[in-house]
Amino acid sequence: MLTCTENLRFFGGVQGLRGARLRERVDSVANFARIVNVMPRRAGELSGGLRRRLNLAIGLLTEPRILLLDEPTVGVDPQSRSFLLDSIRALAGEGRTILYTSHYMEEVEAICDRVAIIDAGRVLRQGALDELLRDEAAVVTVRQGRSLEQLFMHLTNRSLRD
C-alpha cells in the first residue's frame, strides 16, 4: 500500500529519525540500493528484485553496525542478485558485521568469512569457511568434492526436508 519513499520514511520514523536527518538517510540508502527511480511507486507493485533492494535500503536507514539478512536473494533476477551480493560485500568492506542466512551455498561461499551449518535447529558445523572445507573428516567422507554444498548435503544426510 505504501510507496518506497513512504516505506523508508515510516521505518526511519519508527527508529527515531526525523527532519533533515531522515531525508538525508532516505536519499542515501535509496542511492545505495539504486531504487531512486522507483521511489514514488508502491512497494507492492515492484518486482521481487526491487523489493529486496528496498528491504536492504530499509535495513540500512540507521547505519547499523550489525546487519541481519535473511535469504535476501530469494526469488530475484540474476542482475538484482549480483547487485545485492556486491552491495553486501561492499557493506562488509566498510567494517559492518553481516549475519547472512541462505540456502544457496554458492552465495555463502562467495561472500561469507565464517559459516555455521544449521539443520533442524542444531548447529552441525561452524568456523571459517576455509577451515570447514579443509576439515579432514568431512573431506574424506565427501569424496565428490570440497564444496560447501557437498559438505552441507553430507552433514544433513541428504534427506528431504518435508
Next chain:
Amino acid sequence: MRALLAIWSKEWRALSRDVHGLAVLFLMPAAFIVIMSLALSDVFRDGSTRQVAFAVLAAGGPNVSQALADDLAGEGFTPTAAPDSEAAAREQVRKGRPALVLLVPEKFGADPSAKLKLLVDPTLPPMQIAGFLQRLQGATLGVKTSAPPLDLEVVGNPRGGRPSSVQQNVPAWLIFGMFLVVMPISALFIAERRDGTLARLVSQRVPFSMLLLGKVGPLFVINMVQAALMLLAGRTLVPWLGGESLALPARWDLLAAVAASTSLAAIGWGLLVAVASRTVEQATVIGGVGTILAAALGGIMVPRFVMPESMQTWAGFSPMAWALDGFHAVILRQGSAADIAFPCLKLLVLAAALLAAALWLHHNRRAG
C-alpha cells in the same frame, strides 16, 4: 511516541488506499440503512397489522372476564389469560405482555360511578388504542349504548418507547459497519505479516503492543467518520428517498461516547481476528461470519422487539445489542449519562479483553 505517530501515519495511508475495504465500511452500511429503513417502514408505522394481546380482569369473576374477552377479541386483538390481580395486571403491562388489560369493577353497569380502567403499554400505537376503545364501546356488556365510563392509565415501561424504522436502522447498520473493520484490519495485518513488515518492526524493538495500539488510532477515526456519515444519511438521504428523517439527540457528547465505546470493541474484535488468522481467507470466514452472526443475534438485522422472548434473552449476549441499547438510550429516549453507562462499560470491558486476548495469542504463538 514518535514511533507510535509513525505507525499511525503508515496505517492511515494504507487504510485510505484500501478502496475495497473502505467501500465495505461506508457504502455497505449506507445501503443497508436506506434499504432496510424503507423496507421495514410499514412494520414500525402506527396502526400496523401487529397483533395486540389484551386481558380482562373482572371483579365479577373469571366467567365475566372470559365473556368480555371473547366479545373484544378479533381485528388484531388477541385475548390472553386474565391476571390474578390489578397489581399483577400492572406488572404484566409494564413488561408489554399483554399490552392492554381491562379492569372491570364489580358494580359496573349498576353503579354509574363505577368506571372501567384500561391499563396501556405506552409503546402501543395510538391507532391501536383507539381501535380497542371502539371495540370496547361496541361490546359494553350490553349495559349501555353510550361510551362506557373509562379511565385510561398508561403504565410506565422501563423498555422505553419502541423505535421507528429509521431510529432502528440507522444505529443498527452503523454498528454493523463499525464491526466490519475486522475486514481491513485483518487483511492489512496478514499482508504485513506475510511481507515481513511485522517481523522487521519487532526486530527493531517496536513492542507488539505498540503495533496494535498504532492500528487503533486511525481505525477509531474511521469509525467516527462512519458514525457521522451514517447519522447524516439517516437525517438527509432516507427522507430524500421518501422515508422518515432521523431526529438527532440534544446530547451529542453521549452519542459520541456510545460511538467511541462501540468503535473500541469493534477494533478489539478486528485485532483478535487479525492475530488469530493465518490467511486472509481464514480472517474472512472468522471475522465475516462472526460479525454477521453477532448482528443477526443482536437485533441488527431483525429488531429485538419482534423476536420471541427466548431470542430476546439470547440477543443480550451480542455486543452489537449492547451498542444498540446505548444508541437507543440517546437517540430514542434522550437519556442521560447514567442510561448509557452500562452498555458503554460492557463494550469497553470487551474491547480490553479482546485486545488482551490478541496480545496473549501473539506471545503464546511466538513462545510455541
